[in-house]
Amino acid sequence: MKTNVCCSFDSARALDIARGETPAPRSDFPALAQRVHDHPLVYLDNAATSQRPQSVVRAECEYYGSCNANVHRALHFLAGEATERYEAARRRVAEFIGAPDPREVIFTSGTTAGVNLVAAGWGRKFLQPGDALLLTEMEHHSNLVPWQRVARERGAELRFIPVTPDGALDLGAARRLLADGRVKLVALTWISNVLGTENPVSEIAALAHAAGALVFLDGAQGVPHRRTRVGELDCDFLAFSGHKALAPTGTGILWGRAALLEAMDPFLSGGDMIERVTLTEATWAELPHKFEAGTPHIAGVIALGAAVAYLERIGFDAITEHEAALNRRLNERLAEIPGLRVFGGAAPRIALVSFDVEGLHPHDLAQFLDSRGVAIRAGHLCAQPLLRKLGVNAVNRISPYIYNTAEEIDRAVAAVIEARKWFRL
Amino acid sequence: MVSAMSLDDLYQEILLDHARHPRRRGEIGEGEALADLENPVCGDHVRVRLRIEEGRVKDLLFDGKGCAISTASSSLLAEYAEGRTVAELRESIARFTAALRGEGSLDEFVDSDLRALEGVKEFPMRIKCATLAWHALAQALDHAENKPAGTETNS
Ligand SMILES: Cc1ncc(COP(=O)(O)O)c(C=O)c1O
Numbered sequence: 001m002k003t004n005v006c007c008s009f010d011s012a013r014a015l016d017i018a019r020g021e022t023p024a025p026r027s028d029f030p031a032l033a034q035r036v037h038d039h040p041l042v043y044l045d046n047a048a049t050s051q052r053p054q055s056v057v058r059a060e061c062e063y064y065g066s067c068n069a070n071v072h073r074a075l076h077f078l079a080g081e082a083t084e085r086y087e088a089a090r091r092r093v094a095e096f097i098g099a100p101d102p103r104e105v106i107f108t109s110g111t112t113a114g115v116n117l118v119a120a121g122w123g124r125k126f127l128q129p130g131d132a133l134l135l136t137e138m139e140h141h142s143n144l145v146p147w148q149r150v151a152r153e154r155g156a157e158l159r160f161i162p163v164t165p166d167g168a169l170d171l172g173a174a175r176r177l178l179a180d181g182r183v184k185l186v187a188l189t190w191i192s193n194v195l196g197t198e199n200p201v202s203e204i205a206a207l208a209h210a211a212g213a214l215v216f217l218d219g220a221q222g223v224p225h226r227r228t229r230v231g232e233l234d235c236d237f238l239a240f241s242g243h244k245a246l247a248p249t250g251t252g253i254l255w256g257r258a259a260l261l262e263a264m265d266p267f268l269s270g271g272d273m274i275e276r277v278t279l280t281e282a283t284w285a286e287l288p289h290k291f292e293a294g295t296p297h298i299a300g301v302i303a304l305g306a307a308v309a310y311l312e313r314i315g316f317d318a319i320t321e322h323e324a325a326l327n328r329r330l331n332e333r334l335a336e337i338p339g340l341r342v343f344g345g346a347a348p349r350i351a352l353v354s355f356d357v358e359g360l361h362p363h364d365l366a367q368f369l370d371s372r373g374v375a376i377r378a379g380h381l382c383a384q385p386l387l388r389k390l391g392v393n394a395v396n397r398i399s400p401y402i403y404n405t406a407e408e409i410d411r412a413v414a415a416v417i418e419a420r421k422w423f424r425l
Numbered sequence: 426m427v428s429a430m431s432l433d434d435l436y437q438e439i440l441l442d443h444a445r446h447p448r449r450r451g452e453i454g455e456g457e458a459l460a461d462l463e464n465p466v467c468g469d470h471v472r473v474r475l476r477i478e479e480g481r482v483k484d485l486l487f488d489g490k491g492c493a494i495s496t497a498s499s500s501l502l503a504e505y506a507e508g509r510t511v512a513e514l515r516e517s518i519a520r521f522t523a524a525l526r527g528e529g530s531l532d533e534f535v536d537s538d539l540r541a542l543e544g545v546k547e548f549p550m551r552i553k554c555a556t557l558a559w560h561a562l563a564q565a566l567d568h569a570e571n572k573p574a575g576t577e578t579n580s
Contacts, residue, residue, distance in 0.1 A: 361492035363469075363554065364436075371432045379466060393469060393490055422432070423441070423493070 015318065017325045017406045023318040024310075024402040028053040032403060039373025042408045047193050047221060047352055047399035048377055049243045052307070056246055059306035063299040071298055072272060072289070086298055089305030090288070096308040097238065098229035099255050103287040106254040106261070107301050111220040112142040114239025114254035115187075117291060118216055119146035121264040127184060129155030134177055134186045134213065136161040136169055137389055140193055141382045143218040147187055159183065161204075163389060167195040167344030174204060178211035185214045190222025190233070194383045194395065195344035196352030198226070205234035214260070220244055224401070225323060225350050227316035230255055242300065247307035251300040254291070261287050268293040319402055326400045326409055327351035333413040339425065340416070343390055354381070354395040357416065359425045362394040368419040374412045434544035435551070436493060440501075443538075444493035449503035453488035459565035464557050466550075469495055471558050473565040480510050482566075487558060494542075494551050499558035501539045511566055518563050525552050 015021040026032050029051045034041050043051060067081035087102075094102040108114050127133075133147050137160050151158050159177045162170045169188070177183065186208040191198050201222075205215045217233060219240035230238055237260070242251030256264075266273055266284055273293040275283040284290045311319075330353055334340055339358035357365060366378035377397040380387050387393065398412060455461070458472040471489035475482050485507050487499040506514055521539070524531050524546075531540045545555045 361469075361496075363492035363494070363551070367435070367548070367551070368432060423436075424445075 015322055015325075017322065017329070020405045020407055022403050022405055023314045023322045024053070026403050026405075028055070028310075029403055030054065036373040036375075037371050042374040042404075042411050044398045044400055044404065044408065044412055045375045045377045046224075046401035046404075047244070047397060049249065050224065050246050050401055051403065052246055052248065053310055055310055056248065056303045056306045060248055060299045060303035063302050070295055082298060085302045085305075086296075089301045089308075092305045092308055093253055096228065096312065097223070097253070097255055098231055100231075101258055104255055104258050104261060106256070106288045106291040107296050107304075108239070108252040108254050109250050109297065110241040110243065110252035111140075111218060111239045112146075112241075114237075114252060115143050115146045115216070115218065117254055117267040118237050118239075118256070118264075119150045121267045121291070122185070122214075122260070123147070123150035123154065123156075125263075125265045127151070127154035127156045130157075130182065131184045132157040132159050132182045134159045134161065134174070134183045134208070136188045136199075137163045138169070138192045138195065138197070138383065138386050139187070139189055140218065140220065141384070142220070143187055143189060143216075144385070156184075157182070161188070163195075163386065164345075164347075166346045167192070167197045167349070168347035169197075169199055169204070171200070171203065171207070174207055178207055178213065181212055183208070183211060183213045185216055187216040187218070189218040189220070191225065191350055191352075192344075192383075192386075193221050193352070194354050194381050194386050194390075194397070195347070196349035196354075196399075197344060197347045198222070198350060202232060202234045209234070221350070221352070224311075225316075225319065236260060242304045242307060245307060246310055247304040248297070248300040250297050251304045253304075258287060261291070266290050266293065270294050314402060322402065323351035323400065326404060326406065327353075329406050330398060330400070330409050330413070333409065334416075337413070337416060337420070339420070343392075343395060352397065352399040354397045356392060356395055357420065357425070360419065360423055362396045364423065365396055365416065365419050368422060369412065369415045372411075372415040372418070374415045376412065435548055437541040437544060439538045439541040440497040441493065443497035443500040447487070447496050447500035447503075449486055449507065450500065451486045451488060453486060458488075459568045460561040460563075462557060462561040462564065464491070464495065464553050466553060469554065469557065471495065471499055471561045473558075473561045475565055475569060477511060477566075477569050480512070481508055482506050482511065482514060483508070487561075491557065492551075492554050494545060494554040495557050498542060498555045499561075501537065501542070502558050502562060505534070505537050505539055506562060511570065514562065514566065518559050521559055522556050525556055 031051045067078050069078035069082040071083045071086045090105050091102045094105045161174045164170050208215045214236040216237040217235035219238045223240040224245035236257050238255045240253055243249040270293040273285050273290050275285050343354045362378035369376055379394050453472045453474045457474055460473040463470045469491040475485040485503050487503050523529050531543045534540055542555050545551050
C-alpha cells in the first residue's frame, strides 16, 4: 500500500545543510524563533519531545473553534463533524504506518499507555506461569516496568537481550534466549533513546516468530525518524507517541494485528467501549472502540492527523538524509573535544548522541548550555538499567530533528567547549 | 523569551572550589552508610557516615557521585556539621531546606560559606541537587540515634 499524498517539497534535490537548509521550514515552528537567556534558542532535545508546526497547532484549535463536540455519541451536526475528523485521523495514521486496516489503530495517550494496554490486555489474559517475556537491556522504563509487573503477576520469567559494546543487540544471545520455546512475546525498542541505535527489527521478529513469540515494538524514537511500515517491520504490535513526531502531547497510537486485538481483554473499561451493558455484565464493542474507553483527546487526535500529513509532505527520504548529515557533523565536532566520550559504537544510529565529559557532571554541562540558549537533555534518560551497564549515573544527550541546522550543531558544540573552559577543565 | 541569567550566581567561586576539592569525602561501603539517597531526576547519589558522641556529630563523611552543586553542598555541609549537636543540626537542616524553598534566607548561617548556595534558589530545577546531602544527613541522624552506641557502622 503506497501513499503518494505528498511531496510538494522538492525532495529530489539534496538539501544543502552547510547553507542552513532544513527539510522542515523553520518558519513553520514559531517556538524556534525565540531567544532564551539573551541567546537565540537552539532546541536539541527532540528525543524528549519535538516542537510543533503551525498546521498542527491550527488543527487542534480549529476543533475547539468549530466542530467541538463529543465523538461517537450524539446525533447532532457537530458530533457528526467531530466524529468524521476523528475517524479521518485514524485512517490517515493507518496509511502512515502501513496498517492494512484502520480498525487496528487504537488512539492512546502515548507510548506508555500502549505498552500498558498490551501488558494488561494481552499479558494478564495469555501469560501462564513458566512462560517468558524477552526484552532488551536498552529499553526505556516505559517498555520495561509494565512487563515487570505483569510478569510478576502471572509468574512469568523476564529475559533480556544483552547490548554489545558497539551499542547493538546481541542477536546470537537472542537466538539462545528464544531456543527453549518458552518466550511468548519479545518487546523491544526500534531505536534506543540513549544510544540512538537502530535495531534490526525485522530480523529479530523473524527469530521471534520462528520461536512462536509475538513482537511488541516500541516505536517512540523510531516513528519520528523512519518511514514506518508495520508489514516490513514484521511486528505484531507497535506503540508510539504523537509528541515526539510533531503532534500534541497526550496523543499516541497502539497498532496491533486485528486477530490479536480481538482476542485480548480491554484495558480501561467504561463508556464507549461497550456493546451491551446490564447491571451485572457487559460485552465489548468492536475494534477499535473496545480499547478506547471514555472521551478521548479528540482535538489532539485531529492534530495528530495533521502532524502525520506534515511528515509525509516532507518525506522520510529528506528526513533521513538531513539527519545523517547532521549526525556526521555532530560526531566529527564532538570527537575534537578532549575528555568527551560518546556512548554506543559502530551500530547503525540515528542523529541522537549521548555523551559525557570527564570532570563535568551532565547537569552542570546542561545548565551551562542552557545559559547559552542551547537546550539538551541531561540525566538517566529513563533507562537506568542501560546507564548502569554503561557505568554512569547520567549522560548528556543531543537529539536534532527536521528543523535543526548545521549551524545549531556547531553552536551546541562550541558551548560544550566553552563550558570546559568555564569549569576550568 | 526568557531573560538573561547569570551562571555566576549559581556557580559561585566558593562552590566551584568545594566541587573540585570536596571536604570530608571518602569511600563508604554499602554496609557502613547510615543514609544512602539518590536524586531520582538524575540518578545522583550520596552516602553518609558519622558517629554521635555526647550528642555531637563526629567523623562525618560523605561519599557519592553528583553534580557541582550537590558535591559542593555536601562538602559545605560536612564542614559545617562536624562537631555540632544533633539538635542544632536538625534545626539547621529545616532552616536550610526551607530557605531553598524560598521560605527564609541563608543569612542565618553567618559564619559559613553555605551562604554561597543562596543563588540556587533562582534555579528551581537544581534545588534538589543542593538539598540531597541535607536529606541524607537527616536520615543518618535518625538512624544513628536509633542504634545503640558502638553499632553505628553496622558490621
Ligand atoms: C524509547 C522510548 N520509549 C517510550 C517512551 C515513552 O513515551 P511517552 O512518555 O510519550 O509515553 C519514550 C519517551 O521518552 C522513549 O524514548
